[in-house]
Every structure is written in structure tokens, then in C-alpha cells.
Amino acid sequence: MKRETMFLKLAVVVMGIPILALCVFVVPTIANFAAELYPEMSYIKYLILINMYAAAIPFYFALYQTFKLLNLIDMENAFSERSVKALKTIKYCAVLISSLYVLGMPLYYLLAERDDAPGIIVIGLVLIFASFVIAVFAAVLEKLLTSAIEIKIENDLTV
Numbered sequence: 001m002k003r004e005t006m007f008l009k010l011a012v013v014v015m016g017i018p019i020l021a022l023c024v025f026v027v028p029t030i031a032n033f034a035a036e037l038y039p040e041m042s043y044i045k046y047l048i049l050i051n052m053y054a055a056a057i058p059f060y061f062a063l064y065q066t067f068k069l070l071n072l073i074d075m076e077n078a079f080s081e082r083s084v085k086a087l088k089t090i091k092y093c094a095v096l097i098s099s100l101y102v103l104g105m106p107l108y109y110l111l112a113e114r115d116d117a118p119g120i121i122v123i124g125l126v127l128i129f130a131s132f133v134i135a136v137f138a139a140v141l142e143k144l145l146t147s148a149i150e151i152k153i154e155n156d157l158t159v
Contacts, residue, residue: 012063012070019060023052023056027053030111031048034048038114044110047104048104051104052104054100055097055100055101055104055127058094059097061089062089062097062134065087065089065093066086068082069086069090072086080149084142084149087138087141087145090134091135092135095132097127098127098132098135101124101127101128102128104124108121
């Protein structure tokens, strides 16, 4: 099991690197582009920066919680309240990311309308949908893990 969790830990790190690169290099470019498209609304640049960076914070926190969950699995402590708490935190982070992008959709609509690029809206919708799917998946895993813990406690008391 150590090999599989090591692979998953590596995947978590690899998932974080491109998002960090996007935050450093692409997000400021997008914000500057929005300011160029709407010179009369120069504050749109800051709204986009706030929205995208605010969504990156729960993303990295969810990655950290995933890393903690994988460490619990490594320590053969997967069926614990700490695992349930990590899954619950991942769920809340995913809902927060989805909500932030829903709130930011009017900004992305303005960009897509002025630049005549409907793909911007599609990308926003994909981000919303993917975050929502992750939240639902984490909620299902949380309920399953809670049920498994209850069954384990019942079996421990029976023996």
C-alpha cells in the first residue's frame, strides 16, 4: 500500500505545481487583459485577481488535506475520525471553490463578451462543475467512511 499512496502523494504535488504556475504567470496576464478590454472599469483587474487567488487558497488547502488523508492511510489509520474530518474539509473547500467561480462568472462573461471568446465561459463552467463533482464525491466518501467506522465500533464491542 505504501507504493500506491506514494504515487498518489506525488500526484497531489504534481497537481499543485501547474496551478502555482498559473497563479504566478497566467492570472496577472488575464487580469491585465481584462483591464485593457475595459479601460473605463480598471477595477475589473483587481476583481479577477481576487477571485482567482481566492479560489487557489482552498485548492491548496484541499491538497494539503488530501496529503494528510494519504498519510493516515499509510499509518493504517484510514478508518478514523481524522479521516472523516479531512474528507469534510475537502468537501467544504470544493464547495467554496465552486462558489467563488460562480460569483466570478459575471466577470468572465464580460471578458468573453468583449473579446468574443465564449470558451472563457465554458472554462468557468468546467471549473464550477469539476469542483462540485469533487464536493459530492468527498461527501459520499465521508458518509461511507462514517458508516464503516460505526460498523467497526459495533464489531469491536461485540467481540
